Amino acid sequence: MGASPWIVSDGLWERIEPLLPRKERRFRHPGRKPLPDRQVLCGIMYVLHTGIQWEYLPGELGFGSGMTCWRRLRDWNEADVWQRLHEVLLAELNAAAKLDWSRAVIDSSHVRALKGGFATGPSPVDRGRACSKHHLITDGRGTPLAVILTVGNRNDVTQLLPLLDAIPPVRGRVGRPRRKPDSLFADRGYDHDIYRDYVRARGIVPAIARRGTGLGTYRWIVERSFAWLHGFKRLRIRWERRADIHEAFLHLACCLITLRQINSFC
Incomplete structure (x- = not known):
């Protein structure tokens, strides 16, 4: 077992x-x-x-x-412990050539916020109930590269560039740290030509589905990553009124998923 x-x-x-x-204990009256x-x-x-x-x-x-x-x-x-831990884990995967930089995949998911709080808003898919949104970008194997929390009614495309910016500089290989994929896959919720131009300007090939079409076989990559993320029951419903506490859980979960990826290749 x-x-x-x-x-x-x-x-x-x-x-x-x-x-x-590290927190130093007081010499007198240490408690x-x-x-x-x-x-x-x-x-x-x-x-x-x-x-x-x-x-x-x-x-x-x-x-x-x-x-x-x-x-x-x-x-x-x-103290940015979760962010720094995530960077350490990504560097390990990168050193082992187990990060797929040929493509990144982006998507979002709604979570109900039963107690309201900061970064919550009316859900467009749940009768206007208070909710938040998890925005996720992964590599081609589904390893989380960055995650962002927003209000539930935030348009997906508004977080496309922030998610790209949130990818940390990933070390582990000779040369400069890497922080951008070769291409970016997204569904039709990100279908705006101006954002395609923004992505191209960053040296990334946009593969964004047009209206009336779908992302195709690559959608399962990020859907599986969301299944991993929401396999942590605390992330299925947002109970925290404070956004920073929910974000801490989000980032810790991404670290644990990344660690699983490392262990699976050992």
Whole structure:
């Protein structure tokens, strides 16, 4: 029987531990010793995988309180831990020639926001209920390169260039870090000639479906990536009023998917 998915593996911990901010304890009146980061990270991943509310986090599993995990997730997100971890993992895949730069695929998905909050808006596909939108760009194998959270009624095409800009400089190979694919595949929701020109101006070949047509055989790549992303139950519905906390879960999930890609090639 395999380990529980919220258990932090040695491989994940070796990569993330150097990225975590260190907080010096006061010499006088140091207070209670903080719970080890690895245990807290297990609690965060437990919430991400199961979708459980913070206040119901099982204390008997040694994760600490839900508020402890919430604060640590917030602090690590503010310290860009998830972004830096994602860059480390992408560099590993790139070094192994396991990133497909020949094409990138882009799409979006709506998620209901039951508590409202920042970056929520009326859903055009769910009777105007409050929702948010996940915008995702992947490489040709479905590895997440960048993800953006917006209000639910934001037009897809408005996030095309921001997603391209959000691809980090990926190291791991000789020469300058790479941050753009050779071509970009998108469905007809991105069908605007001016954006095709913008993409070409960046040295990327646009392969954007025209109205009345579809993306074809390449659509499954990003649809599978969304299935991986929303396999984390906390991302199927947005419970956080604070957008930064939901974004932290999004970026952590992208890191875990990228790590799975690394492990699958080992």
